Amino acid sequence: MGRDLDTRFSQLLEAIAEHENTTVEMLGDKFASKEIENRRTFYPQLKQVLLRQELDIAEFRKVIKNCWASGSRFDIIQFGRFIEEEKAAILTIQTLINDFPQDDVEAAARIDAFTDEAVRLGYQDKKGSPNGSAAAALCSVLLTALFPESFVDYRQSRWRDFAQKVGYDISFPAAGSYGQGIIWAGQFAADLTETRTFRRTWQDEHPLWTVAGIAWALPGLKLSEIDPMPGITTEDDEITTLLAHKKQVILYGPPGTGKTYRANNYISHLNAHDYEVHEDSLLDQRIFSVTIYEPRDGQILDMAPGTRFLYDWKGRRNWQTYYDELQESDVALAYTAGKMRRFTTVVRCIRKEADSIEFEVVQQFNGPSFEDMKNDPGLKESILVRIQMACGLKQLSQVELQRIIALSEGLTYESLGIELKKIREIIPNKEFVTFHPSFGYEDFIEGLRPVTTEDGTLTYRVEGGIFKSLSRRAFNALADRARIENRWNEPGSIPPLDDKEKKELLSVAPEVPFYLIIDEINRGDISRIFGELITLLEADKRYGEEHEITITLPYSKEKFAIPPNLYIIGTMNTADKSISLVDAALRRRFGFIEMMPDYDVLRNISGNKDGGAREIIDIATDALEAINGRITANYDRDHQIGHSYLMKVRDTGSRDDALEMLRFAWYHEIVPLLQEYYYDAPARFNEVVGSRFIKISPDERGFEVRERLYGDEFLMAVEALANTNHEQGRAEPDE
Template identity: 30%
Template sequence: MNDKNIILYGPPGTGKTYNTVKYALAIIENKSFEQIEEEVDGAGYEHVFLRYKEYKDKGQIAFTTFHQSFGYEEFIEGIKPVVDDENTGEIKYALEPGVFKAFCDSASKLKVVTSNDADLISGNPTVWKISLEGAGENPTKTDCFRNNCIRIGWDHLPKHIEFDTTCDTSTVRDMLIDFQDTMSIGDIVLSLFNKTTIDAIGIVIGDYDFDDSLVEYKRKRAVKWLATNIRENIYALNGNTNLTLRTLYKLNRINSSDLMEIIEKYPEISSNSSSNSISVEREFNNYVFIIDEINRGNISKIFGELITLIETSKRLGKDEELTAILPYSKKKFGVPDNVYILGTMNTADRSIALLDTALRRRFKFIEMMPQSLVLDDVFVHDIEISKLLEKMNKRIEVLYDREHMIGHAYFIELKEDPSIERLASIFKNSIIPLLQEYFYEDYKKIQLILGDVNKTDELKFIRSIKIDPNLFGASLETDIDDKDIFQINQDAFYNINSYTQIYDL
């Protein structure tokens, strides 16, 4: 698909969210939407949905729902409270990426592939700064570069550190626990050279080990060095912040895709063994970010200054590529070209004409209207569900508008259970409440939608009842005598003729 930004819009119950599964697969697998629909018709929706779940588990599909309180901090990035440790309950504040920025980082992540096609980097790797016996050049660092490992000290402390282990300071304890437990295989380590510069980039490939065969700096992990003895200034990449001498800490401002430009400077990157050579490449698979109920969010508040970056021509790698400096991290950010945004919009909540103009210009809109043909083979006794739906929608279009029609999805469950009890449940719990909301309890219009004006009293879903003239006393002078009150007739929900006379007058 050439369109990077798509919104499926239509009345409620028209299968917008359902169809995001098919569109997402078409995008990821570089197929047409029609090809996926043929698969659904042949093998069933469950077969397609299983693949969708697999891509979602791999991180190629993400799903979120917009709402009134959803903001920039949740979508792009923000400062959020985090519990530092379960035992102390301390609360600290950390800069965290929002769902969309984290997704874009994954879509543009660094891929380090071995000769057997294994990707050494984890799905969302943490980037660590490590000081190998301090800054500059030293014997421990040289040994680490030669033997594909990282090593830190505090050899006088127990081999395995627990939260209640007595250490020199709490900072040392936290740092050793990070090295031992928090750091994961697939994470990235940057070796400190000085306060602005690193001299090596590596990937963690082994668990924690305490190596007694070493004289000092016995706490150890195996790494795969991608580049050593380099001199790369990462001051700007780190949000114009200096590196410190602290032995180990997370570089929250840097992600794997930020390091790609540095690594691409070293095409000779390979392992010491030619049989285990590696290559470094950018992610090229398509990624799909699904936004359900996109019109329920405050678009200006959520996207902020980044609304321009989602344009197809402004994506990373395009001739008109644009990036923006994020307000919190002070880092450059752009939307990768392999990220597709797929939104859904319920027109009953908000008309497309009222949608944020900046958003409308940047999306292709695909209308999804009720498909009564989907229900052609659905009968509840003598009730033709497709005719019933079609007639109600024609009346809604006249009395309200086409954006508030009733979707076929409300009746899909009748394919599995075509009983009057199931149909009664759908009408009582979904259709009648929906019409009440549409017409603000104008029951005369609801009666027109349901064909009640042409039915006998016992078949009406909504009955009109005249007010007792003596309800307020004989002396009260009021025009209330001309007013009707309305009552939902529960028996009608279980009467076949109540439904057939909606369309068969």
């Protein structure tokens, strides 16, 4: 039930997002916000009132009027009658909530008893008929305030409609009382909160209140009926199992067996979404590090705030790029080299000349020493430490600045005049790439790319490839879900985490899956493309896992690891390369699922299909099956022809359309593919398709495709191919 419910709930959210002109990830901040906020505000107040030793009916009435399920005008009138006998009303409420039973049967009986008594005390319509639904709504509000982990405020029609929209497997109690209905609604809401889709979209202290808000907001949308998506198939469960154990899987088989379709469809079934990541950012604010050598650059530790000094640049400093980027009014953290070897002073650029900088002292602070930085998990792999602070000037990355502030006394973002800005980034959680012979490590991981500067100079810089970029996105989304502040910035190394943080990452990894589909994976030089990362692919070598491996990339020198929530689905055409020829190291790290021609897919057509179209589909399917039998016999099973070549034939609605589509597939797709297979084996090609379609030369060393057939003549020739006695169709050499 869990995955199917998750799928259908995700589909419902997609419909809501489309209606609201937003994304599913943004629904967490926008959708049903008024209804959810009502519960966050007033239900805790109601709980406080109910738990007091003496129930104050006046205060109780004031709070209950604000609570969603009991706050309509009609319910207020009914509530007024209910509390006319104040003592009886108080006793009825206390009888409900005191020592409330844990057992569902006893709880339902307690709720029904309250409803009956509330009706007796005043929950009746103007004609004096019992209004049990209004009494049950009041009861559900009381229980929701007191037990938010088990109950939701209740209106039967809202919860039944909601459950139908997501195809909830546990049906509403057929002959249920109000008590059974209220308990059922609480269970339904709790099951929804356990889905990955809900946890990905909402993170609330009381998630059932969020589900209740959705239930109350849904009717106002007037969405059309949403049919549940088909359940995940057994084949998809096979992919899920392999990904859980191996983290990557390859779908392999002959051409046209639906490998790419299945890979994309698998992700679609799992309702892969873009993720919204929240993080603090410096945006366009720059902070630099400047290394001071005393006494050459001045005794800055003795300088009071406001003192200015000249920093010589010509001929003795490195990293001209950062000197060019520095602008007047930019702030830098001064690192005092020599014996001190510590960050000590905040300075500001007052004036910059071609060969010097005039700095002004802003403040002194007790910053980290070089040893402190070497021992800090966030700085020990930074460029600052790797070059032992031997840089005249360098712009600090956000992570470097964050760690320096954390290790300093008297230094804050505010004292530096920095305002961290909250940014929201929508990041896609899937990528599609096709391998080919010229695809390399530089495209997949990272490499040097030529760049022309503004003055026309040609230079090179390191740029990340598709896998490195996706790994970074997967980690950041995972860290955001795990409420870990560290981010994998670009450029930069994967941030080091402590054991507790890594454990939290692993616990939420299944909730934030990222996928890379590699089509035609065997057409690339896999060993060269993956390089040293081939070892990191193993499930237990992922970041945070028991045998985690982190490497240093060759170009950028950044630390890299593969996050545990990144999955790879590859497709392999065995007509290009047999699975037996795949690198053994790769085979050990991937799970493999074979996909062969599936004739049942072609024969499984709707019952109202045109009779003439059905006949042609049957003939085409029989012919395909016979041809594949011959290919297996005289070539091998890896070069069979997949069913997808005939899917357009299956999907036609009339005999004429089906015949025309079959003719197109035959002459433009199937025959050219067979020509490629048998270009140097005319006799074997002849065995497969027969004399109606090819003729072979007298010496049997060549062949040519005969003039194309049309209409019923073509259909009869295809039908003849389905004859198991293929000797009947054997072509003879031309005289």
